[in-house]
Amino acid sequence: MLDDAHCIKYMNEAASKIFGKLLLGCAFELLLKESRDADKLSDFLAKTQHAMDLTMVTVTGEDLPVLITKWNSAAGPMILVYPKTGATPAAQLWQANQYDPLTGLPNRDLLRDRIDQFLKLGKRQQLASPFAVLCLDLDGFKPINDTYGHKVGDHVLQIIAQRLKSSVRESDTVSRVGGDEFVCFMTNLHDIEDSRVVASRILDEVLKPVIVDGHVLAVSTSIGVALWPSDAESVDQLLRFADMAMYTVKQRGKNGVGFFNSKMNELARKRAEMESDLREALRRGQFVLHYQPQFCLHTGRIRGVEALIRWNHPERGMVPPSDFIRVAEESNMIHQIGDWVLVEATRQARQWLNMGLNIKVAVNISARQFVDTLPARVEEILTNFKLPASMLELELTESVLVSDYARTARLLEEIRDMGVHTSLDDFGTGFSSLNYLSSFPLRTLKIDRSFVGPTLAHFQPKMIRAILAIAKEFNLSTLAEGVENQEQMDALREMGCDYMQGFHLARPMPPVALHAFIADFNEQLSESLVT
Known part of the structure; x- marks a missing residue:
């Protein structure tokens, strides 16, 4: 100074x-x-x-x-x-x-030093001009990196870095702090609108197509903003609060700007409590599985069941997965939870088999479980419970399959060779590609509930026919999720869909209730399926 x-x-x-x-x-x-x-x-x-x-x-x-x-x-x-x-x-x-070797941008240490110097000066001189920290996370970068490789991904990051630098003043700092995470530190602002204008400019710049090695690629960004002195008084607070605001944008649908507010502190506190409770749930065995039957639309028979996790919370009661799976994924607990589901579902299928019930069980596999050791882990669990491999089905989402084509094909082939079937969940809602339908040994396409709709008025026949035609071309069976009424079920059968599951015929239920349901099913429900 x-x-x-x-x-x-x-x-x-x-x-x-x-x-x-x-x-x-x-x-x-x-x-x-x-x-x-x-x-x-x-x-x-x-x-x-x-x-x-x-x-x-x-x-x-x-x-x-x-x-x-x-x-x-x-x-x-x-x-x-x-x-x-x-x-x-x-x-x-x-x-x-002090600099990131890939992009040439300041790294996290240099960023923190610059923010710290400005904060000290601002406090010492009681300055009125606000500072802003903009936390950015790229949307859609992981599929690019997984599909086209790290070389293309690195090139995308370099292009985005230059776009960010061109969007701010030369006196501002643009830092790369993680894989696809960046932070902009802006000083000498007149008011909050200055940061809003810059954030909007960044959104527009990032949205422009990125061309690498002939590939026209698209990414967007979610931006969270925290201000000094109104929001925070330390480097850690500014970065943490901007990060909170960014994740709020992610949850709203991505590709936007969010400003920190005090309510986010409360949300962060609740999230921390949720993480702590989830770890306790794993230790104390609070998770349970409910099973939703799947029906053949042509014979009226039960095809199998899908295992769906529930959390039997000591205070909140039975908590659905929609309330805790995101936190489990972001806190890296999903692998442990997913492994527990796989073990428990296999154990239950063996118990049913001992009772004379031959029920195939479908288990959802998360991206964190889909690793090189998965086939061996599945084989180990089947061996421990002496369950035939044909009674287990693994459900994978499209985002899992696009991570690495060669590796994915190898893992799926190992799983197929031991006799376990695989299905593709939520087909049509993610990174749908005919290439992986022809390359991977899948058995079933699950038609996402969004195409079936909550009522017949929301039913999407064109999309469903297209998916059925694709499945037929690749010799795959089809299963529609979220069937809520007789009209939807009749329409799906008429179109040639093979299987269905949904509240119309059966909700997810505990094992004991499922046993009773199956015992009564042939007498009470099969006639409605085939008439």
């Missing part, structure tokens, strides 16, 4: 190491290599220009090309000095420690 005479009155630790602590009280111009740059510096400090290039001299006498930016505070100009890439050994060391 400089005084009115442009003498140095404050240096942070990084500046002291590069230029020497003894310069405190000296004119800033003494650090310039060229004396003629002093006039340019004076003009820079006097005008509204935000950044300029200079060559400075380090404490060891090395020339150091830099970019300097300023902040005209009430206490005098604050100068930020950014050494340029590879200029000197000192700059090279700075670059290696």
Whole structure:
């Protein structure tokens, strides 16, 4: 920081190491290599220009090309000095420690340092101009990375990084803090609308098509914004609150901007409680499985059941998966929960078999379970319970299948070779591709409930016929989810759909109730299926 005479009155630790602590009280111009740059510096400090290039001299006498930016505070100009890439050994060391090697953007450490310096100055000088932290997470990047490989993914990140830099002022900081996560730190704002304008500009820039190796790719971004001093007073708070706001945008549907508010703190507290309760549920065995029957639309027989998890919470009662699966996925507990479901469903199928009930059980497999060890784990569980492999079916979503074609094909072939069937869940709602229908050993396409609709008025016959035609072409059976009434069931049968499940014939039920349901089914319900 400089005084009115442009003498140095404050240096942070990084500046002291590069230029020497003894310069405190000296004119800033003494650090310039060229004396003629002093006039340019004076003009820079006097005008509204935000950044300029200079060559400075380090404490060891090395020339150091830099970019300097300023902040005209009430206490005098604050100068930020950014050494340029590879200029000197000192700059090279700075670059290696403070910048992301892929994008050339400041890394998390440098970002935190810059925010911290501004916060200290802002508090010391009681400044009124707000700062903004924008937390960005790319939407749709993972499928690109998984489908086209890391080389293409890296190129996309480099292009997006340049777009972000072009969307902000040169004096602002754009940082890459994770795989597809970026943070923009903006200072000298007039008001909250400045950050809103920049966030909107970023949304537009990121949405533009990205062309890499002939592939026209599309990504978007979710942006969360936190402000100083209205929202937070520390680096950790600013980053955490901006992150909360970003995840709120994700939950609303992505590709948007959200500003932090105090209610998000309460949501974060509830989420932390949910994570703690989930870990307790795993330890105390609070999860249970309910089973929803699946019916053949042509014979009237029960095809099998789908295992659906429930959480028997000691205070909240029976909690549906929609209330906790997202938290389980984001907190990395989904693998443990998913493995428990696989073990429990297999154990129950063996118990039914011992009772004379030959019931195939379908189990949902999460992306975190779909790893190289999955086939061996499935085989181990089947062996432990002595259950025939044909009585187990694994349901996978489209997002799981697009992760790595060669690896996915290998895992599915190993699963098929042991006699376990696989089905594709929610077909038509994700990254639908005819390529993986022909490449992967699938047995069944499950038609998503969104095409069946809650009533006949929402029934989508064109989409359903298209899916049925695709399935027939690839010799796959079809199962419609979410069938709520007789009219939907009749229409699906007439179209040639093979199987169905839904509340019209049976809701998910505990094992004991399912046993009683099956015992009564042939007498009470088969006639309605075949008439």
